[in-house]
Amino acid sequence: MLTGVDQERIENLSDLAAATAIPLIATNDVIMHSARRRALADVLSCVREKTTIDNAGLLTQRNGERHLKAPAAMAALFKGLKGALAASLEIVEACPFSL
Numbered sequence: 001m002l003t004g005v006d007q008e009r010i011e012n013l014s015d016l017a018a019a020t021a022i023p024l025i026a027t028n029d030v031i032m033h034s035a036r037r038r039a040l041a042d043v044l045s046c047v048r049e050k051t052t053i054d055n056a057g058l059l060t061q062r063n064g065e066r067h068l069k070a071p072a073a074m075a076a077l078f079k080g081l082k083g084a085l086a087a088s089l090e091i092v093e094a095c096p097f098s099l
Helices: 004-020 035-049 071-077 082-094
Strands: none
Touching: 071 082
């Protein structure tokens, strides 16, 4: 669920996209495939910044929300911004990926 600050940020970005004629895309600023991997993401942040977990402070994640989400979850997050969802899907379809 989006907070008021998140919703305001999305609305501001939507206005900016409209003003500049640059498509808005729906992203989740993903850094992990699953919310269960938050601890690993925090450790990797510490390695990158050459610090310890005890000294990491704001380098660690506040929560596990920056993970890959199912299409229905993304649609709920970006409700009312179907164009942003469609633009994101266009990018996904243009970038084939396989393990």
